[in-house]
Amino acid sequence: MTDFDVIVVGAGPAGAAAALEAARAGRSVCLLERGPYPGSKNMYGGVVYGRVLDSLIPNWWEEAPIQRWVTRRSTMLMTGDQAVTVDYRCSSWGEAPYNGATAFRPEFDAWLASKAEAAGAVLICSTTATGLLRDGTRVVGVRTDRPDGDLTAQVVICCDGVNSFLAKEAGLYPPSDPANYTLGVKETILLPREVIDERFAVRGDHGVDIEILGCTGEVPGGGFLYTNAESLAVGLVLSLPKLAACGRRPEEILAELKAHSAIAPLIEGGQVKEYSAHVIPEAGYKMMPELIGDGILVAGDAAAMCLAAGIWLEGVNFAIGSGAAAGQAAARAVQRRDTSSAGLQDYRRRLDSNFVMSDHRKLREAPHLVMSDLAQQQLPRIACGVMEQLFTVTNPDPKPGLRKIIRGQMKLNNLKLRDAISQGMKALRTFG
Amino acid sequence: MSTDSYPEISFETRMSSVEFRVHERAHITVDSKICADCSTRGCITACPANLFVSTADGGILFNYELCFECGTCYMVCNEEGAISWSYPEGGHGVVFHSS
Structure with a gap:
């Protein structure tokens, strides 16, 4: 018994x-x-x-x-002083049976x-x-x-x-490989509900989840910023071995994200309520x-x-x-x-x-793909570079044309067309 | 953008936002003699609570009290046997509230 x-x-x-x-x-x-x-x-x-x-x-x-029902899901690609955001907004996610929630x-x-x-x-x-x-x-x-x-x-x-x-x-x-893990660090930042509603353009119990690529410097990873009812959470996910080898501490990299021109106005004036950290099993299927x-x-x-x-x-x-x-x-x-x-x-x-x-x-190949140089370094730079050239009006010079801009940005960031196609196909196979 | 308009908090202020119910037994111990042979010292960079400090004699000074119990240190450690890692006694250690 x-x-x-x-x-x-x-x-x-x-x-x-x-x-x-x-x-x-x-x-x-x-x-x-x-x-x-x-x-x-x-x-x-x-x-x-x-x-x-x-x-x-x-x-x-x-x-x-x-805390809030997520009705805006944004993906942000960032360099040191630029950001491109894809922002999806959906009011049905704010009604039963809902989709995602912060908590x-x-x-x-x-x-x-x-x-x-x-x-x-x-x-x-x-x-x-x-x-x-x-x-x-x-x-x-x-x-x-x-x-x-x-x-x-x-x-x-x-x-x-x-x-x-x-x-x-x-x-x-099996013996654990640190490359399969990431470190997550996060600040919960207090702000009044009305300030959050205004800054993030949401009302009531609706909220925002922003996922960020290109905000972790030389360390593969990503960032996030999301709304609670009366606080925000801003944080990073960082590859363990690369973090250990980079010589920069996690809170220093987080401070850079918080100071970025696309993030700082959102968190301005907030008071850190709680700092937290946790390790994440990043590699999914292959490390089970x-x-x-x-x-x-x-x-x-x-x-x-x-x-x-x-x-x-x-x-x-x-x-x-x-x-x-x-x-x-x-x-x-x-x-x-x-x-x-x-x-x-x-x-x-x-x-x-x-x-x-x-x-x-x-999605067993996805974690590796997301942590690749292409996704981490080249993609954010190229996306931001293309946007900058696309929307910078250079009169009296004529507009360069989209194909020329993309080719130019790929060359600037050492991305060969052949590699872009093969990685693109791989991404399609993985996510398709 | 200048970072001056959004002053960063000190590490002490950051850690004072976290509740720790410290137990008298150290749940993690570090063998500084083994650390003396380590040239990489990933723990010093990666520990989110900044609990690993180099000493003048080439060893590592470690304090378990403000530990997130995340596991980063033993995972990035290169030296077999340098870090003995366990969870704190039940009810002790880090206690999150708004995470």
């Missing part, structure tokens, strides 16, 4: 969804969280896409603690975990899982840092985040661990299910999708009295049949 049917380690979105689904299926579930409350260790680059919640929590938007993770994650509790899961906070309990190769529970804190279960679901020491201890991860072992499943960031695909930057939805699948598969395996690796294969089947694995498999 085990203490619980299922132990879920980590009460972020993956863990809360896993606990919710396993508890709903009638299993006894323990949801462990090392922070004082769910979400207290979590930060992100800003948008929760809620469609995955529709089947888990009907009309979730009526109760989820969100504070300590609020959102705690809300989702409360749903698991309401379904019968036992949430235990301020408790760190320090290791696995094993019987041979089989995982039979976790050690915790509480006195007499060993807990046994038929299945342990590791939702313990990007560092996942539990999945590593279980031997499910084994997801299933005897008595153990891995989901969310612990399974590298963050989608860092340039035009799509998502993570919370993949955490919820994978966590829910893990909870369902674990409950079924317990019911069928086979929680071996073979008995837990239902998890993989569920992931393969929904967006979690199909998106990751389809």
Whole structure:
């Protein structure tokens, strides 16, 4: 007899969804969280896409603690003193059933975990899982840092985040390569609601998400700026090995973004409310661990299910999708009295049949493409250079013509037509 | 654009915006003798909390108290065994509110 049917380690979105689904299926579930409350260790680059919640929590938007519904999604290509922005605005995203929302993770994650509790899961906070309990190769529970804190279960679901020491201890991860990871840093900046509404041209609970390329200097990465109800969040994502080698600290690169002429007027006068940092599993499909072992499943960031695909930057939805699948598969395996690796294969089947694995498999080349020199250095410079030449009126000289401008900018930035075509085809294959 | 009109905050002010519930046990320890042989020292540049400092004798001084528990330091570390990394005791360490 085990203490619980299922132990879920980590009460972020993956863990809360896993606990919710396993508890709903009638299993006894323990949801462990090392922070004082769910979400207290979590930060992100800003948008929760809620469609995955529709089947888990009907009309979730009526109760989820969100900051603003994103009705403007901008992509900005930037150089030191220029910026080109593609700005999409859509009022239907501001109405039910909505698309994306900004939210504070300590609020959102705690809300989702409360749903698991309401379904019968036992949430235990301020408790760190320090290791696995094993019987041979089989995982039979976790050690915790509480006195007499060993807990046994038929299945342990590791939702313990990007560092996942539990999945590593279980031997499910190959040796980690820092090139697969990025560092995210973020400032939450207080501004009055009316000032945000004016500066970003939104009203009510509508908000903006701006994703930025070309703002990280020699370090591959990207930036973001989005609106909360009464604050902004501005931050960077930076390649770990390149950051470590560049000699410039993350907050220095962030200060440059904040001082950029396209960003500074948006954040002017704001007061930093909180600084935060977190590591991101950037490489997606290619860095995923084994997801299933005897008595153990891995989901969310612990399974590298963050989608860092340039035009799509998502993570919370993949955490919820994978966590829910893990909870369902674990409950079924317990019911069928086979929680071996073979008995837990239902998890993989569920992931393969929904967006979690199909998106990751389809976009497996995207993270590499987004971090390439072409996307990071040449594309922002060429885009800005073309715009500058296109809209600078040079009378009395006649206009040069678009083809000449593009050719000239490509040459200036050492991009050969042949390479542009081959990279363009690769991008089409990846994103198409 | 000049950055003068948007003064950047000091690192101390930046870190004072973050809540840390510090436990008496250091959850990360650094073996400065091993660091003395390291020429890359990526931790000094990359640690978002700026917790790694070069010492005059060629080692590394590290303080665990204001740590984001992100994992950057052990991932960029080149020297086997230099950094021993674990999570703080439950309920301790960084506590985010508006992230």
